[in-house]
Structure formats: structure tokens, C-alpha cells
Amino acid sequence: MQRPLPAVASAPYPWPFAGDLAGERLAVVVAGAQAWAFACCDQPGDTLAVVQRTAAHARAAGALVVWVAHRRPAGRATRDGGATRTGRAWTLPEEGSPGARLAVSPAPGDVVVGAGGVDGFYSGPLDDVLRAGRRTMVVLAGAGLETLVHSTLRSANDRGYECLTLADGTAAWDRGLAGAALSSICMSGGIFGAVATSDALVDALDALDALDPPSARLAGPPASPMELPCPSPS
Numbered sequence: 001m002q003r004p005l006p007a008v009a010s011a012p013y014p015w016p017f018a019g020d021l022a023g024e025r026l027a028v029v030v031a032g033a034q035a036w037a038f039a040c041c042d043q044p045g046d047t048l049a050v051v052q053r054t055a056a057h058a059r060a061a062g063a064l065v066v067w068v069a070h071r072r073p074a075g076r077a078t079r080d081g082g083a084t085r086t087g088r089a090w091t092l093p094e095e096g097s098p099g100a101r102l103a104v105s106p107a108p109g110d111v112v113v114g115a116g117g118v119d120g121f122y123s124g125p126l127d128d129v130l131r132a133g134r135r136t137m138v139v140l141a142g143a144g145l146e147t148l149v150h151s152t153l154r155s156a157n158d159r160g161y162e163c164l165t166l167a168d169g170t171a172a173w174d175r176g177l178a179g180a181a182l183s184s185i186c187m188s189g190g191i192f193g194a195v196a197t198s199d200a201l202v203d204a205l206d207a208l209d210a211l212d213p214p215s216a217r218l219a220g221p222p223a224s225p226m227e228l229p230c231p232s233p234s
Contacts, residue, residue, distance in 0.1 A: 006207035008164060010196035012186045016137055016162045017194075021208055023062030027135035028055055031120045031152040032143035033067040033112075036099035040173045041143055047171040048103060051141045054169055054198045055107070061205040064133050065110045068120040070148055071100040092117070103143075118144075120152035127159060137162045139201065141169035146181040153185070153192055163193030166201065 005021050007014035015021075030051055038044045055065045072092045093099025095114070106112055116123030130138065138161040140153045149170050157163050165185055172178035185192040 005211070006204045008194070008196050008204040009200040010164060010194040012190045013194055015164045015194040015196060017190075018162075021137070021204060023058075023205070023208060025135055026058065026061065026063035026137045026139065027066055027130055027133070028058045028063055028139045028141060029066045029068060029120065029126070029130075029152065029156070030055070030142040031068045031140065032070060032148035033102050033104065034069055034071075034093070034099060034143075035101065035103040036093050037070070037143035037148060038103055038171065041171040042173065042175040044143065044171040047143070047169065050166070050169045050198050052104060054139075054141065054166065054201060055110075057202045057205050058139070059107065059109065061208055063139075063205075064129075064135055065107065066126065066129060067102055067104065067106055067110060067112045068115050068124075068126065068142070068148075068152065069100055069102060069112060070115045070118065070120065071095045071097075072116065115152075118148055118151045119155045120148065121155040121159070126152075130161070136160075138164070140165045141198075143171050143173075145170040145172040146177040147173055150181050150184075157192050164201070165193065165195050166198050167195055169198045 005019060007016070007019055007021060032038070038048060041047070059065060070092050072094055074095045102112065111129055113120070113126045113129060114124050115121065115126065121127050138156050140149055140156070140163060142149050149165070153163055153165055165182070167182055172181065182195050185195050
């Protein structure tokens with residue numbers, strides 16, 4: 001008899017909903033992957049370390065890791081003139097500026113995509129990357145839980161992806177909004193997917209590896225990290 005696939009212990013339902021967790025159809029999308037985005041957070045804590053640990057387990061299970069850099073085209077003016085809140089710049093950094101740089105060094109096989117707005121899918125190739133890789137299950141993490149992460153999550157949900165948000169793999173710009181941002185995901189039985197801890201996801205991925213060891217998979221050497229920028233504005 002075929003053994004059931006592991007599921008992630010999450011709320012409001014075990015994820016994925018159909019119970020068909022598969023590493024080759026999974027992507028970890030890290031929104032707000034820049035140092036600028038983490039600097040905007042009230043209390044980033046060890047969020048970045050949690051994201052990196054989770055990404056390592058996901059890669060081992062065959063998942064794709066995508067880092068999203070949110071930036072505006074060079075030379076494009078902002079509506080607010082670079083507004084700040086308690087000394088932190090909330091405006092998207094200009095492409096090519098220090099703020100547009102990633103907070104991490106991507107691993108071989110990872111993909112870096114540019115986004116032209118708060119939504120990681122806006123004016124960028126994220127959707128194309130996920131569909132080309134047949135990645136239908138998306139785990140959301142990163143900086144700006146109630147902004148960059150949540151906007152990317154809602155856009156992914158609208159596009160038909162099965163979404164899971166990591167509560168400890170995200171950091172809010174305003175920690176007073178973190179609870180509401182996570183709660184809204186679970187409304188109406190999971191209107192925007194499910195919420196879990198990174199440990200719950202790692203446990204499920206490790207259980208998946210036990211059923212299908214990486215050594216049994218056919219795989220070539222990992223490719224170098226690939227960066228796909230935002231399309232040039234017309």
C-alpha cells in the first residue's frame with residue numbers, strides 16, 4: 001500500500017490542501033530579500049537566519065529558492081520624495097543603488113528576480129520563473145510581512161498558487177500589524193493559504209526526503225545563481 005505523503009502542520013488546514021507535497025513542485029519565495037527591507041523592520045531578529053536555514057532544507061528536497069529584489073528603475077522619481085518613518089526609508093530603492101542589493105549570497109541553483117513594486121510579481125519575471133519550473137506550491141518568507149510579503153502572497157494566491165506563509169520566516173515593518181497580517185491569511189478557512197512555522201515545514205520536508213531520498217533522484221550539478229532583472233520601462 002502506498003504511504004501517504006507528509007503534510008505541513010499549519011493553520012487553518014494541513015498544507016498543502018490536497019496533501020500532495022512534492023519538492024519538485026515547491027518554491028520558496030523570499031520577498032524583500034534586500035538589506036534595505038530588513039532595515040525597515042521594527043524587530044527583524046533572526047528572521048534572515050531562519051529563512052536561510054529553511055531555504056537549505058528546501059533545496060535538499062528539490063525546491064527552487066527565489067530571492068525577490070524590489071526596486072524602482074534608475075532615474076524614476078518617487079511620489080513621496082523618499083519618505084521615512086523613524087529614520088527608515090520606506091521608498092523602494094533605485095536599481096543599482098546599495099539598497100537594491102540582496103541581504104544574502106544566493107546558493108547555486110537559486111534564482112534572483114527583480115520586481116518593480118511592492119508586489120513581487122509586479123513588473124518582473126517571478127510568475128514566468130515559477131510556471132516554467134512547474135512550481136505550483138509557494139512558501140512565502142522575507143522582510144515586510146504586512147507590505148512586501150503580504151502583497152506578493154495575495155498576488156500569488158490570485159494566480160492560483162498553493163501558498164504557505166512562514167510566521168517566523170517573516171518580519172514586519174510595523175510589529176503592531178504582524179498579528180493582523182497573519183490572521184488575515186487564515187480568514188474564511190484560509191483565503192490566502194495557510195500559516196506555519198519554519199520548523200513545521202522543515203519537518204515535512206525531512207519526512208518527504210525519507211520517502212524519496214535525494215540520492216535516488218537524477219540530478220546534474222547545480223547551476224550558478226541566475227539573476228533576472230525587472231523589464232525596462234517603455
